[in-house]
Amino acid sequence: MTGQTWLWTPPRPTPTSVGIGSLLRAYRQAHGLTQQQLADLLGFDQSYVSKVESGRRAIHDISTLRHIARNLGLSPEDVGLAPGGLADRRREPPRGSAVEKVAGSQRAWRLTRDHLNHHRISLARAAARLYPETYRLGNGLLARPGWVWDTPVDINDIGLRWEESAAEAAISGSEPEADATRPLVGDGGAQSRYQRYTRAMRDLDRPTLFENRLSFRLLDVAEAEGAAPTLTFGHTTYFDAVDVCETVAHETAAAMMGGELAWPALPFRRRIGDPFDLAGRVALPSINTLTIRLDRGSASFVLHRRSAGSVATAGGVYHVLPAGVFQPSGITPFHHDADFDLWRNVMRELSEELLGNAEHDGSSSRPIDYDTDEPFRSFEQARRAGTLRVFCFGMGLDALTLFGEILTVLVVEADTFDSLFADMVRTNAEGSVVSTGPGRQAHEGIPFTQASLRRLVDTEPLAPSAAACLELAWRHRETLLPGLRMRAAV
Incomplete structure (x- = not known):
């Protein structure tokens, strides 16, 4: 790849700003926040933050500037004030007071959350080393023996079994061992800890996309000799x-x-115990799909840079495209029956992430008609024609979060790809599509070569499930890409 720009992400336009507006914009960018998230953090309206950042609104009120500094953990000098005098300090909560204790707890929680979002890849790799080597699948992913299959399986051959009366999970995240991960909340008169981590996220570090949706809980992964794998x-x-x-x-x-990361410092992880005990805790899988465009003499794949300020998990990393939680598009029994299907979940994510269509988020009571609604009709026609094929490699767990990861690959012939994704977007609600240079089209993607793979896996912040999809696809390239002469280097 000599002389070629590596992993170029299209920039998002930002307004020119001055003074405190410049500071707020820089703070947002450093912490991966949206304007709405920063507004929530400060207790301001989003339109007010927008005006300040763009220079259309100035802030001269000392108390407002001090409020900004206090809530963002900045010094008075950072916001253009001299260090506060005695009269100013009297307005601050007394050291050791209940109010200061709550504020300090939430400040520490935000700092840890910020560290988490900026170091997910290294943390996942470190967490994987806590478990036996036989459970490690590449960098930062765990898999039980039998969870990753010897050969890729057509996604329609994966058995899906429904368990209506599954017992409630014993682990919920509200255990005493998890207390240290949830900050204090209250006005000082009656303080307690947040009872749910998601409630703390909503109040203190809310991503743009943060909705509680009905989802499919993974209960079992089974592979019987001579039979197709079954997921319950x-x-x-x-x-x-x-x-x-x-x-x-x-x-x-x-x-x-x-x-140093060690088991004595991880009481909640110890409480969870066996990460593969799917009855003991809620295991919700994402379906991660490596999308490969197959041309006559070469192949390429699309990659996604996920925005830390937009998504609740796996923000700030490179990921395969598409990737999404396995869940129905609505809450009715009709949605459940239609959407309890791996391929249909992949199609919805293709529609949203590659074509920029609105997410099927349960806001409509009308189920999707996959036989007639576009682009699903065209996706299915291409699949039946054999110019689009989709396979599953198996299952894994992200070692950092223990989130379930279904590993799949989509292989599309070039003419079909260019037709289906003629209107492919460069940015979507979750991040931006990555290319190898500003002059390249989004659909051209990254060359599917061993050199690209190794550079991504070894040197880039690549999500563990994405790394596994790439390495498994390369391992099975002769099966997935028949007739293509793959080279070991560019």
Whole structure:
């Protein structure tokens, strides 16, 4: 790849700003926040933050500037004030007071959360080393023997079994061992800890996309000799999973900030115990799909840079495209029956992430008609024609969060790809599509070569499930890409 720009992400336009507006914009960018999130953090209206950042509104009120400094953990000098005098200090909560204790707890929680979001890849790799080597699948992913299959399986051959009466999970994230991951809340008169990690996220570090949706809970992964693999599911919600997964991740980040990562510093992870005990905790899987464009003499794949300020998990990393939680598009029995299907979940994510279509988020009572609604009709026609094929490699767990990861690959012939994704977007609600240079089209993607793979896996902040998809696709390239002469280097 000599002379070629590596992993170029299209920039988002930002307004020119001055003074305190410049500071707020820089703070947002450093912490991966949206204007709405910063406004929530400060107790301001989003339109007010927008005007300040763009220079259309100036802030001269000392108390407002001091409020900004206090809530963002900045010094008076940072916001253009001299250090406060005695009269100013009297307005601050007394050291050791209940109010200051709550503020300090929330400030520490935000700092740990910030560290977590900026170091997810290194934290996942460190967390993987806590478990036996036989459970490690690449960098930062765990898999039980039998969870990753010897050969890729057509996604329609994966058996899906429904368990209506699944027992409630014993682990919820509200255990005493998780107390340190949830900050204090209250006005000083009656203070307590947040009871749910997702409630703290909502109040203190809310991503743009943060909705509690009905989802499919993974209960079992089974592979019988001579039979297709079977995945068993029940119902859960997105927040039920996040309450456990982000809690264990937060605890890991705090332990790393405090020193070496070791089991004595991880009481909640110890409480969870066997990460593959799917009955003991809520395991909600994402379906991660490596999308490969297959041309006559070469192949390429699309990659996504996920925005830390937009998504609740896996923000700030490179990921395969598309990737999304396995969940129905609505709450009715009709949605459940239509959407309890891996391929249909992948199609919805393709529609949203590659074509920029609105997310099917349960706001409509009308189920999707996959036979007639576009782009699903065209996706299915291409699949039946054999110019689009989709396979599953198996299952894994992200070692940092213990979130479930279904690993899949989509292989599309170039003409079909260019037709289906003629209107492919460069940015979507979750981040931006990555290319290898500003002059390249989004659909051209990254060359599917061993050199690209190694550079991504070894040197870039690549999500563990994405790394596994790439490495498994390369391992099975002769099966997935028949007739293509793959080279070991560019």
